[in-house]
Amino acid sequence: MRVVVAADNAGVELKNAVRDLLRDDERVSEVTDLGVADAEDDRAYPVLGLAAAETIARGEADRGVLVCGTGIGVAISANKVPGVRATVAHDSYSAERSVKSNNCQVITFGARVIGPELAKKIVAEWIGHTFDPDSASAGKVAHITEYEQAHVAC
Ligand SMILES: O=C(CO)[C@H](O)COP(=O)(O)O
Numbered sequence: 001m002r003v004v005v006a007a008d009n010a011g012v013e014l015k016n017a018v019r020d021l022l023r024d025d026e027r028v029s030e031v032t033d034l035g036v037a038d039a040e041d042d043r044a045y046p047v048l049g050l051a052a053a054e055t056i057a058r059g060e061a062d063r064g065v066l067v068c069g070t071g072i073g074v075a076i077s078a079n080k081v082p083g084v085r086a087t088v089a090h091d092s093y094s095a096e097r098s099v100k101s102n103n104c105q106v107i108t109f110g111a112r113v114i115g116p117e118l119a120k121k122i123v124a125e126w127i128g129h130t131f132d133p134d135s136a137s138a139g140k141v142a143h144i145t146e147y148e149q150a151h152v153a154c
Contacts, residue, residue, distance in 0.1 A: 011067025049077030
């Protein structure tokens, strides 16, 4: 699995902690860090969220972990990229269902909301979840995709 990570300066420390965890995980073949590298970089959350989501849309990464102050801004941004499904998930069950029910490729965290140890635990679990295209959830996700393909200019 190839994972892209990104954060604004509110989320950089948590992003770095998750990135290092992923780099040590044998289930992850590649971790791409799009920044920011430090809190001095004040690029706004949409810049990072959109860049990471576009990486997934281009097929250059399978999953993404995005961090901002709340996790909300990067989730909204990532969801604007056609084909990408992103959500904030600050608990284990939501993180699991974001993959199994919604086929989300992207999980987001708010560094001002969740601590690093819980976020890392959720990410370690989340990496192990997969979407079943034969599940009852698949048709529901397909409905969203069909809407997107009919209405969103690419
Ligand atoms: O949390 C954020 C966006 O959802 C971001 O880190 C801070 O945004 P701001 O409150 O607009 O500065």
